[in-house]
Amino acid sequence: MSKKLIDLTHISKSFDGQMILDDLNLYIRENEFLTLLGPSGCGKTTTLRIIGGFETPDQGSVMFDGRDITNLPPNQRQLNTVFQKYALFPHMSIAENIAFGLKIRKKSKTYIDDKIKYALRLVNLEGFEKRSIESLSGGQQQRIAIARAIVNEPKVLLLDEPLGALDLKLRQDMQYELIRLKNELGITFVYVTHDQEEALTMSDTIVVMNQGYIQQIGTPQDIYNEPVNAFVADFIGESNIINGLMLKDRLVQILDVKFSCVDEGFGCNVPVDVVIRPEDVELVSPEQGMLEGHVVSLIFKGVHWETEVLSNGFEWLVHTTQMHPVGAHVGIRVDPFNIQIMNKPESNDEKAVESHA
Amino acid sequence: MRNLKRQLLAGPYILWMAGFILLPVLMILYYAFTATGGNFTFLNVSSITFSVHLKALVLSLKLGLICTVICLALSYPLAMILNSMKAKSQGFIVFIFILPMWMNFMLRILAWRMLLSNNGIINSLLGTFGLPGIDILNTPTAVVFCMVYDFLPFMILPIYNAMSRIQPDIIEAARDLGAGSLIIFFKIIVPLTMSGVVSGIIMVFVPALTSFAVSDLLGGGKVLLIGNVIEQAFMQEYNWNLGSGLSFVLMIFVIASMALMNSRGDENGTGVW
Numbered sequence: 001m002s003k004k005l006i007d008l009t010h011i012s013k014s015f016d017g018q019m020i021l022d023d024l025n026l027y028i029r030e031n032e033f034l035t036l037l038g039p040s041g042c043g044k045t046t047t048l049r050i051i052g053g054f055e056t057p058d059q060g061s062v063m064f065d066g067r068d069i070t071n072l073p074p075n076q077r078q079l080n081t082v083f084q085k086y087a088l089f090p091h092m093s094i095a096e097n098i099a100f101g102l103k104i105r106k107k108s109k110t111y112i113d114d115k116i117k118y119a120l121r122l123v124n125l126e127g128f129e130k131r132s133i134e135s136l137s138g139g140q141q142q143r144i145a146i147a148r149a150i151v152n153e154p155k156v157l158l159l160d161e162p163l164g165a166l167d168l169k170l171r172q173d174m175q176y177e178l179i180r181l182k183n184e185l186g187i188t189f190v191y192v193t194h195d196q197e198e199a200l201t202m203s204d205t206i207v208v209m210n211q212g213y214i215q216q217i218g219t220p221q222d223i224y225n226e227p228v229n230a231f232v233a234d235f236i237g238e239s240n241i242i243n244g245l246m247l248k249d250r251l252v253q254i255l256d257v258k259f260s261c262v263d264e265g266f267g268c269n270v271p272v273d274v275v276i277r278p279e280d281v282e283l284v285s286p287e288q289g290m291l292e293g294h295v296v297s298l299i300f301k302g303v304h305w306e307t308e309v310l311s312n313g314f315e316w317l318v319h320t321t322q323m324h325p326v327g328a329h330v331g332i333r334v335d336p337f338n339i340q341i342m343n344k345p346e347s348n349d350e351k352a353v354e355s356h357a
Numbered sequence: 358m359r360n361l362k363r364q365l366l367a368g369p370y371i372l373w374m375a376g377f378i379l380l381p382v383l384m385i386l387y388y389a390f391t392a393t394g395g396n397f398t399f400l401n402v403s404s405i406t407f408s409v410h411l412k413a414l415v416l417s418l419k420l421g422l423i424c425t426v427i428c429l430a431l432s433y434p435l436a437m438i439l440n441s442m443k444a445k446s447q448g449f450i451v452f453i454f455i456l457p458m459w460m461n462f463m464l465r466i467l468a469w470r471m472l473l474s475n476n477g478i479i480n481s482l483l484g485t486f487g488l489p490g491i492d493i494l495n496t497p498t499a500v501v502f503c504m505v506y507d508f509l510p511f512m513i514l515p516i517y518n519a520m521s522r523i524q525p526d527i528i529e530a531a532r533d534l535g536a537g538s539l540i541i542f543f544k545i546i547v548p549l550t551m552s553g554v555v556s557g558i559i560m561v562f563v564p565a566l567t568s569f570a571v572s573d574l575l576g577g578g579k580v581l582l583i584g585n586v587i588e589q590a591f592m593q594e595y596n597w598n599l600g601s602g603l604s605f606v607l608m609i610f611v612i613a614s615m616a617l618m619n620s621r622g623d624e625n626g627t628g629v630w
Contacts, residue, residue, distance in 0.1 A: 075533070080533055149534075
């Protein structure tokens with residue numbers, strides 16, 4: 001494992017008396033693609049802005065490469081930001097935009113010209129030097145914003161929902177471009193998004209945040225397959241989250257039916273949240289199922305059918321490659337290892353903190 | 358057909374323009390280049406070189422320039438302060454700046470006469486504090502004073518408008534790329550507000566150059582601007598040919614100054630002019 005490059009310790013920040021971040025601890029390793037993921041208002045952008053120097057934390061410290069940079073202004077930090085709305089300088093040509101940071105660092109003209117060429121080649125916009133900003137599409141502007149940031153050879157590139165304004169196809173293309181860029185540059189990316197698919201595609205590490213607290217830190221596989229609580233399960237991908245009763249180790253009662261599972265240590269007769277991914281629910285004939293129900297809705301999604309099955313008062317979301325028409329009488333089966341058991345939070349506060357402790 | 362119908366909507370305005378803008382300009386052109394008898398002549402236009410006319414024109418240009426420079430020097434920092442305030446208070450302050458514009462132009466000038474006169478409010482205030490009075494009424498200083506007061510909003514508003522359109526993340530991007538406050542001011546804020554500055558300069562300089570009411574009422578007949586000379590030619594000497602000739606020269610200066618400022622470019626469309 002590479003060394004820690006950025007270390008946030010005990011960071012708190014509030015705006016107008018409203019707590020945005022509460023005692024946040026997070027470190028970012030060298031050469032890592034780390035994504036801060038969460039719904040709007042979860043504190044992910046504030047965290048990024050604290051790293052970038054645009055906000056000062058009320059409490060806590062920011063260490064960069066072993067040096068305390070908590071109170072260092074952004075123009076003295078060795079990192080660069082790609083902004084959500086590009087923030088290109090409208091009165092400058094593309095070359096002037098890219099050269100802005102280099103001119104401030106008083107680089108020679110030949111060095112700057114080489115760098116502009118190199119950066120434009122890297123973002124696949126060769127020969128665009130003289131063009132004006134207005135003549136570019138949104139996706140091209142975003143690439144220029146990336147080029148403008150990386151010519152300064154930052155150790156860390158901060159990206160604040162950079163693909164948020166692009167259309168779906170372009171967004172997917174740019175995701176692969178960003179992965180390629182990161183590998184070519186060999187620097188650390190800190191990426192903010194509310195799009196779970198983006199996070200899963202690109203990241204080495206995902207930090208799921210909610211209400212100012214970190215919910216879970218892990219690889220995309222960890223986060224998807226082993227969510228630590230119902231919030232993470234619900235936010236990353238789609239889930240069936242059902243009230244359950246843990247009868248004893250390896251046995252849980254859902255919708256008045258006993259299911260065997262693989263989780264232990266929750267105690268006896270404890271209420272729990274049960275999370276089952278839609279692709280892990282099998283639709284079988286009624287006799288073979290653990291539960292019976294009727295198909296109430298059916299939508300073709302290309303790869304699969306999104307089927308909703310009403311059974312014992314709960315609407316199951318099922319992704320299946322077989323078509324079951326609306327009204328069909330079906331059975332539901334779930335393999336024990338596909339049933340995830342989670343402790344129920346006792347209050348809203350605890351809901352936010354639970355994985356943090 | 359639809360297009361034609363739409364164009365008809367512009368009818369009333371075109372009539373208005375033809376009757377009250379185009380026709381008078383043509384009449385001025387006619388009078389400017391004819392003698393009393395109707396014969397063609399350059400005399401009316403070339404009479405700008407008479408020393409009294411030339412002096413008035415130079416004084417107009419000088420006072421207009423001073424007024425514009427003072428307005429710019431006051432407005433730019435003001436617009437910056439205004440822009441950094443909270444959105445709510447911004448609206449209120451802008452309202453205060455616009456408020457005097459709702460009052461009649463003449464009334465405002467007369468009010469300044471009251472304020473500045475030897476026994477006026479300013480002097481009596483100064484007197485109560487034992488300070489020496491000021492005697493600037495009927496001088497070019499008083500004229501510039503009043504013109505600055507009258508035209509200041511026309512400078513503040515376009516600059517403030519251009520400034521408020523600069524997205525905060527552009528400033529943040531500049532800081533992110535290593536720019537300190539000075540670089541941000543000269544490389545980002547000034548270029549991005551240039552169109553507003555140009556609009557402001559035109560909107561202050563042109564009325565200041567052509568003004569005659571201010572100098573009439575605050576100059577006490579001692580401050581003769583080109584506007585006053587033209588007014589006298591029309592109203593006192595009934596010499597429409599001379600008045601038109603001088604107006605034509607003034608018009609050239611107005612158009613030239615506007616062309617000069619516009620050539621500085623309004624690429625970003627942030628100006629209001």
